[in-house]
Amino acid sequence: MECGPQRELTFSLSINVADNKLNKITALGALNNDAFVNLRDSITTEFRDYREFQLPISLNADQTTYIFDFENRTDTLTLSYERLFYHQEGCGFVVDVDDVQGKSTFSYLHVTAIPFVGESKGWGGHQGGIFVSAAL
Amino acid sequence: MKKALFLLILAVASHISFAQTDSLSTPPKQISLGLDVFQSIPSFVLREKYFTHNTLVVEPTLRMNGKLPRKFILLSAGYVNGSTTKNPMYPGTRENFQGIYFKAGFETSHTRFPLRIGYGPLVSWSVYSGRHLFEGPVFGDYRHHFRYNNLAAGVHGYLGYDFTTGKKSFIRVSGQISTALRMGELEPSYYPGMGVSASSDLIIYATGGITAQFFYRIR
Numbered sequence: 001m002e003c004g005p006q007r008e009l010t011f012s013l014s015i016n017v018a019d020n021k022l023n024k025i026t027a028l029g030a031l032n033n034d035a036f037v038n039l040r041d042s043i044t045t046e047f048r049d050y051r052e053f054q055l056p057i058s059l060n061a062d063q064t065t066y067i068f069d070f071e072n073r074t075d076t077l078t079l080s081y082e083r084l085f086y087h088q089e090g091c092g093f094v095v096d097v098d099d100v101q102g103k104s105t106f107s108y109l110h111v112t113a114i115p116f117v118g119e120s121k122g123w124g125g126h127q128g129g130i131f132v133s134a135a136l
Numbered sequence: 137m138k139k140a141l142f143l144l145i146l147a148v149a150s151h152i153s154f155a156q157t158d159s160l161s162t163p164p165k166q167i168s169l170g171l172d173v174f175q176s177i178p179s180f181v182l183r184e185k186y187f188t189h190n191t192l193v194v195e196p197t198l199r200m201n202g203k204l205p206r207k208f209i210l211l212s213a214g215y216v217n218g219s220t221t222k223n224p225m226y227p228g229t230r231e232n233f234q235g236i237y238f239k240a241g242f243e244t245s246h247t248r249f250p251l252r253i254g255y256g257p258l259v260s261w262s263v264y265s266g267r268h269l270f271e272g273p274v275f276g277d278y279r280h281h282f283r284y285n286n287l288a289a290g291v292h293g294y295l296g297y298d299f300t301t302g303k304k305s306f307i308r309v310s311g312q313i314s315t316a317l318r319m320g321e322l323e324p325s326y327y328p329g330m331g332v333s334a335s336s337d338l339i340i341y342a343t344g345g346i347t348a349q350f351f352y353r354i355r
Contacts, residue, residue, distance in 0.1 A: 006270065007270055007271040007272070007273075008270065008271060008272040008273060008274060008275065027274070027275075029275060030274050030275055031274065031275060031276050032273060032274050034274075056272075056273075056274040056275060057275070058272070058274075058275035058276075059270055059272050059275065059276075059277075059278035060272065060275055060276050060278055061275075064275070085268075085270070085278075085280040087225070087226075087282070087321070087322050087323075089323075089337075090225075091225070092225045092226040092227075092268075093226055093229075093268045093270070093280060093282070095270055095278075
């Protein structure tokens with residue numbers, strides 16, 4: 001049985017950057033910006049104008065704000081969520097989020113969240129997770 | 137499940153009260169007071185190597201003779217306060233626990249067999265608490281505080297050997313096995329009065345241990 005996450009969660013971000021060059025991403029409240037500084041490491045897919053990242057969210061707050069530093073513009077994205085910490089039978093403590101919402105300066109933003117833990121995980125072939133797509 | 141536990145508790149209660157009625161109508165000739173002198177030691181001496189750490193177990197026992205020859209009735213009450221870091225459900229997390237338990241034992245001694253044999257009901261209640269750490273390499277760790285209760289009712293059986301240490305005293309070395317039904321949200325791995333055990337939602341699987349008790353005859 002898959003137990004679900006037991007550490008800091010991440011979300012996947014797919015962003016259409018058009019012809020803008022992304023210099024860096026930073027996050028407010030990050031103790032360690034390595035994950036953002038080495039953007040190359042966070043890029044999971046690079047296809048034409050699309051960039052896909054796997055970025056962490058804070059377990060210490062109900063929202064996390066990211067700053068996207070492009071060559072000619074700056075954008076912000078704030079993900080808000082309800083954190084759930086509980087004991088899963090046979091697994092130990094797990095973490096999940098509910099009611100995930102996004103706010104940003106992007107022209108297009110869509111947030112989908114499938115619970116990391118429980119029945120709906122794997123439903124319809126989907127993995128649990130937070131999926132954010134955006135376009136400048 | 138709740139009904140089963142209730143019936144079990146009822147059965148235990150009626151058994152104990154009958155035993156008391158008996159002892160009131162025919163006062164026992166002998167009463168010994170015992171105290172556990174072993175259960176706490178490994179957790180203080182072996183510390184992190186042992187399953188429980190700095191765990192105090194106080195278990196006084198009253199032992200009196202029953203109506204029939206070579207039959208004894210034992211009543212024990214226990215208090216436990218300690219911690220473990222070895223609950224397999226959340227490894228590395230320090231789980232503190234406090235609990236009380238009650239046991240009754242119906243004991244027989246044989247003329248040709250040197251060991252005392254006893255069995256009886258037990259009830260164990262405990263509160264567990266701790267902080268589970270979720271690692272957060274980027275935004276910092278998160279500590280989740282948890283607290284839960286467990287109630288268990290079951291049976292225990294034991295075999296003991298009494299070493300005479302004086303006119304009125306003896307040291308009993310015994311081995312116990314026990315099993316119980318339980319009610320509780322999470323999965324403890326240590327049950328006061330029973331010891332370390334795995335469990336399902338409903339049943340604490342058979343578990344055992346050895347101990348030593350010092351008895352002194354007070355009447």
